[in-house]
Amino acid sequence: MLGLLTWSFNLLNHKMFPIAKSPLYYFNSFLQQVGEVGLLFFQTFKNLFKKPWEKRIFIQQLEEIGVRSLPVVSLTAAFGGLVFGLQTYLGFHRYIGPGSETYGGPIISLGLSKELIPILVGLMVSGRVGSAMAAEIGTMKITEQIDALFSLGADPTRYLVVPRTLASLVMLPCLTIYGDIIGMAAGFFYNVYIMGVNRVLYIRNTLLYMELWDIMSGLIKSAVFGVIIALIGCWQGLRTEGGAEGVGRATTRTVVIASILILIVNFFLSKALPADI
Amino acid sequence: MIRVIDLHKSFGQKKVLQGVNLRLKHGETLVIIGQSGCGKSVLLKHIIGLFKPDKGSVLVDGVDIAKLKDDELHKVTRRFGMLFQGSALFDSMTVGQNVSFGLERYTDFSQEEIKELVKESLAKVGLIGIENLMPYELSGGMKKRVGLARAIAYRPDIILYDEPSTGIDPIRADAINELVIRMKEELKVATLIITHDMVSAYKVADRIGMLYEGQIIEMGSPEEIKNSDNQVVQQFIHGKAEGPIKNW
Incomplete structure (x- = not known):
């Protein structure tokens, strides 16, 4: 899947068009890239338990991924919640009839916490943080700082990849739960204060139909997205070649590959995770 | 101390090293010369364990480093200090943090002791009171010296220099040469330098080896190299465009 994405990206890259390559080349490249990411994941997991920990x-x-992403997550979650609230109100009002809009509450909460917020947070963080990871590690690679780490007896995976992956794994669910609150509040605000939906019924219906698992499944997804973003950013950074142009390519690839992977993995997780427990 | 035996390395179709053999003894300074792009840095990266050979081996005190597991390899690499061509200082850290990097992670020294060792290492390369500066605030020559202070802070047995005089003016280059000699005398370390700067090579080397077409084609004292009959060596050390070396 990963190699297919990179292959598509390469095909769209104008520099690739003049060079005709055989399907076997792309298949080899696909296998190689899947292998590289698999190996990096394995090494990261193995190094999680080894000292020294890079606290x-x-x-x-944690600060870079979590705290500094708060403004962008606030904005996207707020407007996501508002537009979702708007469409839900319209849907109930038009197809079920006046008075049924109070049932929009659980729909909004469910849609936001299970799907929209984890995806929005994943996409925003992959654009903001994944690209920064690729750029930082890519610059370290081309200026021999990664080699210097190695020469000083430090394992680059343990030093660079492990703390980023762990921080991303921790902060994505935190950002998601924060986004859930902002999004649900925005949906509530639109329905109750702008469209005049009954506040008590809206809250009662939300609490009646909403389950803790709906939020938990969104958090599980966002934790997986966190690992995807950090691994893709670090992987692209570590394989950067060719100076400033190479760093630029690594950052673009990170955003494209991580974003598409998030959308694809989201579907399979939605399918695999039970609807309720 | 270090033995390189029949080392081969290719990148794709390009054969970079084609059977390199060399030996570095304790307390010796060996300089490897050769054209830009002839594989000198690749050789150095094999010695420090960054690259795995396609064929052949690199032995450090009899241990083949290509066969070591990651953790064992990192223990061996801590015996090396390396000065990189572009200094490779960590640009998110201060000079002090750069120099103390290895000490903080892999020793039991207290913070006070580490501070003293950092000061001492910087003083050895002629830098005082710059612990709190960031790498972007330093000149090229200062960066090289901080890179050297970082390399020696951990008290290595072997120091590797990758083009130590490249990118700095002749006076600073000579100051670096003096430092290389002083480090060898004070720390009693084995030194391996790769360069294409013949002035530096003659000044610091006990032995000089020339890498050409993936092999060491000549090895000897500076005098022996100067008087070599090999036309390739003569063309290189005199810096002539005319001669058997055509691929420049």
């Missing part, structure tokens, strides 16, 4: 970088990354 300073982990805390820096």
Whole structure:
């Protein structure tokens, strides 16, 4: 899947068009890239339990991924919630009839917490943080800083990839739950304060039909998205070649591959995770 | 101390190393010369374990480093100090943090002791009171010296230099040469330098080896290299465009 995405990206890249390559080349490239990411995932997992733990970088990354993403997550979640509230109101009002709009509450909450917010947070963070990881590690690669780490006896995976992956794994669910609150509040605001839907019934219906699992399944998805973003960003950074142009390519690839992977993996997770427990 | 035996390495169709053999003894300074792009840095990266050979081996005190597991390899690489061509200072860290990188992670020294060792290492390369500066605030020559301070802070047995005089003016290049000699005398370390700067090579080397077409074609003292009968060596050390070397 991953290689297919990179292959599509390469095909769209104008520099690739003049060069005709055999299907076997792309198949080999696909297998190689899947292998690279698989190996990086395995090494990251293996190094999770080894000392020394890079606490300073982990805390820096918590701030970078979590705290600094709050403004963009607030905006996207708020407008996501507003537009979802708007369409839900219209749907109930038009097809079920006046008075049924109070049932929009659980629909909005369910849609936001299970699907929209985890995806929006994943896409925003892949654009903001995944690209930054690729750029930072890519620059370190081309200026031999990764080699310097190695020469000082430090494992680049343990030093660079592990703290970023862990921080991303922790912060994506945190951002998602924050986005859930903002989005649901925005949906409530639109329906109750702008369209005049009954506040008590809206809240009662939401609490009646909404389940904790709806929020939990969204958090599980966002944790998976966190690992995808960090791994793709670090992988692209570590395989950067060719100076400033290479760094630019790595950042673009990170955003494209991570975003598409998030959308694809989201579908399969929605299918695999039970509707309720 | 270090033995490179029949080392081969290719990248795609390009054969970079085609059977390199060399030996670095304790307390010796060996300089490897050769054209740009002839595989000198690739050789160095094999010695430090960054690359795995296609064929052949690199032995450090008799241990084949290509066969070591990651953790064992990192223990061996901590015996090396390496000065990179572009210094490779960590640009998100201060000078002090750069120099103390290895000490903080892999020793039991207290913070006070680490501070003293950082000061001492910087003083050895002639830099005082710059611990809190960021790498972008330093000149090219200062960066090289901080890179060297970082390499020696961990008290390595072997120091590797990748083009130490490239990119700096002749006076600073000579100052770096003096430092290389001083480090060898003070720390009693084995030194391997790769360069194409013959002035540096003659000044610091105990032995000089020339890498050409993936092999060491000549090895000897600076005097022996100067008087070599090999036309390739003569063309290179005199910096002539005319001669057997055509691929420039």
